[in-house]
Amino acid sequence: MASTRADSRAVKPGTPPPADRAGQVETHGIDFIPDSERHGRARDLFAVWAAPNVSYLALVVGGALILMGLSFWQALAVIVVGNLFSMLTGIVAASGPASGTPSEVITRAIFGIRGNRVNILVTSWFISVCYLALNWAAASYTAFRLLERFGIHATTPVKVVVILAIAAVTLAIGVYGHATIVRLYQPLAVVLILIFVVMAGYVLGNADWGYQPAEALHGIGLWATVAAGVSIVASAPLSYTNSADFARYLPASTSPVSVTVWTALGAFVPSVLFTALGALAGTGLDMADPQSALEAILPSWFTPIFLLAVIVGTIANNAMTAYSSGLALQSVGLRLRRSRSVLLDGSMGVAMTLYALLVSNFLDTVSNMMQLVVTVMGPVMAVYVADVLWRRNRYDGLGLGDETSSSPYWYSGGFNWAGTVAVFTGIAAAALCVAAPVYTGPVANAVGGVDLSLPVGLLVSAALYVVLMRSYRTRP
Helix, strand or coil: CCCCCCCCCCCCCCCCCHHHCCCCCCCCCCCCCCHHHCCCCCCHHHHHHHHHHCCHHHHHHHHHHHHCCCCHHHHHHHHHHHHCCHHHHHHHHCHHHHHCCCHHHHCHHHHCHHHHHHHHHHHHHHHHHHHHHHHHHHHHHHHHHHHHHCCCCCCHHHHHHHHHHHHHHHHHHHHHCHHHHHHHHHHHHHHHHHHHHHHHHHHHCCCCCCCCCCCCCCHHHHHHHHHHHHHHHHHHHHCCCCHHHHCCCCCCCCCHHHHHHHHHHHHHHHHHHHHHHHHHHHCCCCCCCHHHHHHHHCCCCCHHHHHHHHHHHHHHHHHHHHHHHHHHHHHCCCCCCHHHHHHHHHHHHHHHHHHHHHCCCHHHHHHHHHHHHHHHHHHHHHHHHHHHHHCCCCCCHHHHHCCCCCCCCCCECCECHHHHHHHHHHHHHHHHHCECCCCECHHHHHCCCCCCHHHHHHHHHHHHHHHHHCCCCCCC
């Protein structure tokens, strides 16, 4: 992969321009970042992705794998395989420096100027708002427990105040934007890792390394559980089709391989470690109620620290989501400043969070959301990666910003039907193969309940996209 903009007239690494300076509201939105404003190094991306992946949700997923009937070593294999999809996140990130634009604009090359608006609205924006609600629900639930330790009963009014407070902190980070996220997440990743390492010591003391489920899984039952587990774990990296958003300020001459590797490692390493920690906890604790189980083995002085770390880590994850969702709204044509679009998305996310916590069952919400991500975002991620590789990571950043019919990405009437057909065919194929509590496709029924939606959705959409794009003589 190479960039078409090898000219590095950017400022020195580590010296951000006024438009992107920590502690100041970022002025850029979906517009092209000129070479003179590029800064930073690829290795900065490790902390950007590590901080949000040191998360309580990873512990919940790890414990859930044990509850599903897997042994620890089977769960560990599922965790590693599922997190290998972080490499796709890394490949997508490499398109940021190459184009100088965010993912929400780069996908115009896949769907066309007009077609991309539909794609962003249905996939990127909607999924982002759902994830805002999911993570805020997790952070708020933890905050309720923390308040109860200090004698404050979590009544409905108190819950509403807590949700709004967590959302306010999250949105503030998202509004300040890229440079603040990069600067803040480096020390934050270190602090969160240290806290979770201390917690790991107590988990290890209660773990059963020789754990075997009461009824060991065999044959088709085992494969069905493994496939479901991989889909759940892979849902996180597959949702990160926005990874170019956080790499687009890097100099155009930055090695695409470095961007890919540092992004992938930042997401992969902490996610594997802490999801595995959740699975290990499940061998000795009842992870049906993860917080109660973990609090029971932690000393009283450390429990509030752990709960606070859970809240902060979730906020870090959601701040990135809020940032990208604001860009998504701009890319669909909403004439708002990025900061205001972030706040608009946040308001919708808060409403969904209130529903998830006050009306619905949180764990059911988590499961259904992750299945939706795999079915919908898997094909979108596959087509995005296929496009990066097919073009050899060559994008015209200024052309991507041109929304007129003269744009090289206008295609036919503003639509690139190759991308649209590939994604919707991939989603349809994945839906036939899905096996979830709310819906099981006919293919999954035919193979004994094994969920094949992940590999089928990825392969069908990527292969079809490449075949359809061969009709273009050039790579615009």
